[in-house]
Amino acid sequence: MQTTVVALLLTAAVLSAYGGGGSAPPPDSPPEEPPAPEVPVASRVACEALMSGATDMVWPNPTTVVDVATWHDASAATSTSAALPEHCEISGSIAKRTGIDGYPYEIKFRLRMPSEWNGRFFMEGGGGTNGSLSAAMGNIGGGQSANALSRNFATLATDGGHDNAVNNNPDALGTVSFGMDPQARLDMGYNSYDQATQAGKAAVAKFYGKPAEKSYFIGCSEGGREGMMLSQRFPSHYDGIVAGAPGYQLPKAGISGAWTTQSLAPAAVGVDAQGVPLINKAFSDPDLHLLSQAILGACDALDGLTDGIVENHQACQSQFDPATAANPATGEPLQCVGAKTATCLSATQVTAIKRAMAGPVDSAGTPLYNRWAWDPGMSGLNGTTYNQGWRSWWLGSYASSSNNAKRVNGFSARSWLVDFATPPEPIPLTQVAARMMNFNFDTDPPKIWAKSGPFTQSSMEWHGATSTDLTAFRDRGGKLMLYHGMSDAAFSALDTADYYKRLSTSMPGADEFARLFLVPGMNHCSGGPGMDRFDLLTPLVAWVERGKAPDQVSAWTGNPGYFGVSARSRPLCPYPQIARYKGSGDVNSEASFTCTVP
Numbered sequence: 093m094q095t096t097v098v099a100l101l102l103t104a105a106v107l108s109a110y111g112g113g114g115s116a117p118p119p120d121s122p123p124e125e126p127p128a129p130e131v132p133v134a135s136r137v138a139c140e141a142l143m144s145g146a147t148d149m150v151w152p153n154p155t156t157v158v159d160v161a162t163w164h165d166a167s168a169a170t171s172t173s174a175a176l177p178e179h180c181e182i183s184g185s186i187a188k189r190t191g192i193d194g195y196p197y198e199i200k201f202r203l204r205m206p207s208e209w210n211g212r213f214f215m216e217g218g219g220g221t222n223g224s225l226s227a228a229m230g231n232i233g234g235g236q237s238a239n240a241l242s243r244n245f246a247t248l249a250t251d252g253g254h255d256n257a258v259n260n261n262p263d264a265l266g267t268v269s270f271g272m273d274p275q276a277r278l279d280m281g282y283n284s285y286d287q288a289t290q291a292g293k294a295a296v297a298k299f300y301g302k303p304a305e306k307s308y309f310i311g312c313s314e315g316g317r318e319g320m321m322l323s324q325r326f327p328s329h330y331d332g333i334v335a336g337a338p339g340y341q342l343p344k345a346g347i348s349g350a351w352t353t354q355s356l357a358p359a360a361v362g363v364d365a366q367g368v369p370l371i372n373k374a375f376s377d378p379d380l381h382l383l384s385q386a387i388l389g390a391c392d393a394l395d396g397l398t399d400g401i402v403e404n405h406q407a408c409q410s411q412f413d414p415a416t417a418a419n420p421a422t423g424e425p426l427q428c429v430g431a432k433t434a435t436c437l438s439a440t441q442v443t444a445i446k447r448a449m450a451g452p453v454d455s456a457g458t459p460l461y462n463r464w465a466w467d468p469g470m471s472g473l474n475g476t477t478y479n480q481g482w483r484s485w486w487l488g489s490y491a492s493s494s495n496n497a498k499r500v501n502g503f504s505a506r507s508w509l510v511d512f513a514t515p516p517e518p519i520p521l522t523q524v525a526a527r528m529m530n531f532n533f534d535t536d537p538p539k540i541w542a543k544s545g546p547f548t549q550s551s552m553e554w555h556g557a558t559s560t561d562l563t564a565f566r567d568r569g570g571k572l573m574l575y576h577g578m579s580d581a582a583f584s585a586l587d588t589a590d591y592y593k594r595l596s597t598s599m600p601g602a603d604e605f606a607r608l609f610l611v612p613g614m615n616h617c618s619g620g621p622g623m624d625r626f627d628l629l630t631p632l633v634a635w636v637e638r639g640k641a642p643d644q645v646s647a648w649t650g651n652p653g654y655f656g657v658s659a660r661s662r663p664l665c666p667y668p669q670i671a672r673y674k675g676s677g678d679v680n681s682e683a684s685f686t687c688t689v690p
């Protein structure tokens with residue numbers, strides 16, 4: 093590769109300009125990305141030539157249509173976004189068609205290509221049930237204001253093959269209704285990311301006159317699943333992948349949603365308009381905080397430092413039992429001896445949360461998903477505000493007079509019925525909570541393995557990303573970074589840890605290409621009393637391009653108020669290591685901690 097000294101210096105200057113990012117305090121400077129090879133500076137003319145009909149562009153899929161090709165001047169940083177370079181934006185669609193449900197479908201994509209390009213391709217993952225085309229700035233997660241475009245990557249996003257504004261059948265639970273169409277299911281599962289990636293890479297090669305040197309993918313939740321899926325199903329597409337809080341067996345997590353709902357119901361107070369117990373009133377905010385404090389009382393010091401963080405989560409799972417734990421504020425049992433008071437939980441509440449946390453089983457006792465980690469991020473008090481991150485999935489907001497948890501009648505429950513059950517069950521929205529209450533753990537779970545009529549793949553086939561054979565990904569030099577908040581209520585962190593254990597068994601030496609970073613206290617992708625601010629793109633690039641494995645990652649909290657401090661940082665450690673206090677130094681600085689096996 094011919095590279096001039098001047099170009100190297102210029103590129104290094106561009107690369108160093110974006111260091112840091114996100115909220116204070118900055119972590120120790122991570123290794124800088126290596127300078128990119130010199131590339132031709134592309135132009136507005138080359139951008140507009142990508143419009144359909146304006147050029148001789150040959151797309152990998154001939155149904156590809158580009159209907160927007162716009163040049164953007166550089167823009168200054170704002171309070172919520174980093175400064176962006178001048179760039180070309182194109183958007184379009186692939187495989188426009190009509191589904192068997194009579195609705196129109198297409199795979200939309202958006203791509204941004206900076207004139208000063210670092211030679212790298214980046215795709216950002218989706219979220220929820222997808223169905224919206226993002227701005228495609230290259231969101232890197234971890235609460236960072238910098239994005240991949242601001243770092244001079246070419247950045248891609250897709251809507252997953254359906255549009256929530258169009259594919260929104262009110263008779264099939266609205267935005268999850270794409271599940272009525274078999275091809276839309278496959279597009280959501282894997283096909284749209286493959287199609288969009290192929291189109292994006294082709295456009296990059298045409299625009300710059302050369303293909304990308306390396307390609308990266310970062311996503312969380314559904315986007316984390318997409319990252320795992322790409323490493324398994326399309327191992328040649330991406331060199332580096334970050335998969336956060338991955339719903340890699342989301343149809344099973346949906347079963348777990350019915351289980352938590354039924355388990356918590358005995359503690360509910362009152363009923364909703366359909367006569368379903370008000371799950372949101374099973375635990376008040378202060379009740380949930382009692383549980384969180386009891387977890388801290390039993391587990392905080394297990395890592396050697398009483399700091400409001402349970403690093404030694406493995407020891408905590410075996411030691412904590414809400415039925416025998418104490419309320420550390422009173423020294424009295426957490427479970428009320430007599431009547432329910434403000435300083436104890438009723439026996440009904442304790443039994444309910446224990447059953448929910450143990451995970452779903454069928455009548456023979458066979459696990460249907462995984463168990464959940466006891467972690468203080470189930471609640472948390474930031475000043476006078478109780479953390480809602482965990483309860484928004486299982487319980488909903490306490491004050492509501494109707495059920496409003498994502499797992500009770502929100503999108504999580506709806507998507508199981510219409511997207512993951514085969515055949516789909518498009519019931520009225522008002523019946524979703526009652527359906528979760530009537531879920532049968534012997535006869536309903538097989539529907540995620542079922543095929544029927546036009547639905548020729550089961551949900552675990554088209555949406556699951558459970559394979560531990562990453563041979564092709566590893567052999568081409570691929571690197572995978574997984575992360576998961578310990579108090580994630582959407583997908584169990586322990587389930588992701590189990591995947592990593594299976595991967596390590598299946599592929600000895602897996603830590604040479606795949607590492608998992610569990611984040612104590614963090615909820616789903618962010619939030620909670622944990623270190624939810626981090627930049628994983630920089631260490632990922634260093635791993636892929638320089639072979640520098642991430643032995644630890646700098647992280648800090650976006651909500652130091654949970655700890656009563658103004659700032660706090662910690663290292664994130666590769667599983668099974670945890671961050672341990674060195675015994676001296678500032679307890680709020682990551683420099684005082686080292687990664688070690690507990």
Ligand SMILES: [Ca+2]
Binds near residue numbers: 392393395398
């Ligand atoms: Ca601790």
